[in-house]
Amino acid sequence: MTVATAAVRASFRVATGDADLEVDELRGSAGPTVVLLGGVHGDEPEGVLAARRVAGLLGGVALAGAVRVLAVAHPPAHAAAARCSPADGGDLARAFPGDRSGPPTARVAAAISEAVLGDADLLIDLHSAGRVGAMPLFCGFLAGGDPVVAARSQAAARAFAAPLTWAHDAIGPGRSLTAAAQRGIPAIYVEAGGGGEVRGVELDAMVRGTLAVLAAWGLLDAETAAALAAIATPSAPLAGATDARLVVRGGSGDLDRSRVAAAAGTLVTRVRVGERVASGATLADLVDDRGRWLEAVTTAHDGIVMFLRREARVAAGDAVALVAPVPEAW
Numbered sequence: 001m002t003v004a005t006a007a008v009r010a011s012f013r014v015a016t017g018d019a020d021l022e023v024d025e026l027r028g029s030a031g032p033t034v035v036l037l038g039g040v041h042g043d044e045p046e047g048v049l050a051a052r053r054v055a056g057l058l059g060g061v062a063l064a065g066a067v068r069v070l071a072v073a074h075p076p077a078h079a080a081a082a083r084c085s086p087a088d089g090g091d092l093a094r095a096f097p098g099d100r101s102g103p104p105t106a107r108v109a110a111a112i113s114e115a116v117l118g119d120a121d122l123l124i125d126l127h128s129a130g131r132v133g134a135m136p137l138f139c140g141f142l143a144g145g146d147p148v149v150a151a152r153s154q155a156a157a158r159a160f161a162a163p164l165t166w167a168h169d170a171i172g173p174g175r176s177l178t179a180a181a182q183r184g185i186p187a188i189y190v191e192a193g194g195g196g197e198v199r200g201v202e203l204d205a206m207v208r209g210t211l212a213v214l215a216a217w218g219l220l221d222a223e224t225a226a227a228l229a230a231i232a233t234p235s236a237p238l239a240g241a242t243d244a245r246l247v248v249r250g251g252s253g254d255l256d257r258s259r260v261a262a263a264a265g266t267l268v269t270r271v272r273v274g275e276r277v278a279s280g281a282t283l284a285d286l287v288d289d290r291g292r293w294l295e296a297v298t299t300a301h302d303g304i305v306m307f308l309r310r311e312a313r314v315a316a317g318d319a320v321a322l323v324a325p326v327p328e329a330w
């Protein structure tokens with residue numbers, strides 16, 4: 001059995017050609033390496049704060065393995081508080097595994113793939129619905145592909161214990177999870193409410209879930225993880241996190257495949273995130289500047305609302321809502 005030793009902090013920088021990445025690594029005795037990413041999108045402060053809080057908690061704690069924390073994965077987007085980089089318009093979550101000689105965002109993705117993800121044993125990527133969106137707090141993983149990697153990813157999602165989990169049969173290209181899958185590294189991602197608001201209960205759930213995964217992976221003993229969670233997460237667990245948990249099976253979770261607005265206008269939402277909807281249900285009405293009805297955005301299948309635009313003014317083609325398959329008990 002591995003004896004955990006007090007984690008030593010070793011920070012390092014990774015040059016990308018433009019912005020440097022600041023990596024905070026906590027290293028104890030021999031054991032697995034877990035990579036924790038925040039800020040892949042610059043308008044999602046929840047993951048940045050959660051990653052920093054986990055990094056802050058682990059210094060000096062008995063750790064069997066290493067936790068490599070990149071709290072701000074896309075510095076130019078973070079500095080602009082925007083989803084994409086103002087330097088090249090790049091969305092880091094569409095740029096993996098990256099290209100060392102590509103445009104700036106592709107170089108950031110390549111640097112993360114090689115110097116941060118590297119030969120890690122697990123990736124945890126913390127997101128939220130961003131400035132203009134809303135999502136329920138959930139944990140997602142790739143259930144398709146290599147069955148051994150998928151089983152490890154599912155185990156991490158179970159340990160994270162979000163009230164809602166999304167088991168994807170496929171994930172679109174360019175994601176950090178895509179890069180992890182190519183390297184045979186199990187991975188989970190987490191989404192939260194977004195909208196420019198950081199909810200303490202969700203931030204706490206991200207920290208608590210990450211600590212629980214570190215315990216499940218053997219880096220922390222269960223008592224230490226529970227003690228750190230008790231210190232660092234003052235809010236009560238989210239409803240569902242301790243009892244009836246749900247899983248959505250299938251679908252890619254790709255916001256690029258959301259229902260979109262057919263024309264510019266103002267959205268009047270008719271559902272909430274996390275709500276169950278039946279086939280044909282109206283998710284939102286689109287009206288023009290004079291309040292005249294333009295179209296109903298509807299769902300073509302039964303399911304649960306996983307994303308809803310909260311910014312009312314839309315341009316033609318803007319993502320309005322994403323409905324995932326009906327969840328089951330998990």
Ligand SMILES: [Zn+2]
Binds near residue numbers: 041127
């Ligand atoms: Zn994101």
